[in-house]
Amino acid sequence: MKKSIMMLVTVFFLLFSSNVHALQPSDYEKFGRIAAAVMKEDYPGQPLKDYKYQGRQKLDENKLADSFEFTVQENNKEKKVLVKVVHDLSNEKTLNIAVEEVK
Known part of the structure; x- marks a missing residue:
């Protein structure tokens, strides 16, 4: 009985901890929001059509x-x-934030 309760608690803990991790934003999202804000300032009134993370x-x-x-x-x-x-x-x-048009 104790073993089955411990097993259920362990499974519940593992499921809960993986869901908490899944809800946390990836660390580059913060910098993506900063980049988008800079783009809106540099190109006011112009629609942003696409956004792609290039890497770190x-x-x-x-x-x-x-x-x-x-x-x-x-x-x-x-x-x-x-x-x-x-x-x-x-x-x-x-x-630092650098903006460069790609030719």
Whole structure:
């Protein structure tokens, strides 16, 4: 009886802990929101057509760069724009944001 109760508690704990992990946003989502806000400022009134996470690059021990590619429509033409957000792991602060049109 005790074994079956312990087994149920263990299964419940494992199921609950995996659901909590699934609800937490991935760490690059924060920087994606920052990149989207920068795009809205740089291209005011222009619709953002597409958004794609390009990946993460380790710059040094504490610095990372997350890259995002946006497709924006400007004057009836679509443009690809790359936004790179450099941030520090030790204090979770954004250090630099670079916006570059892809040709």
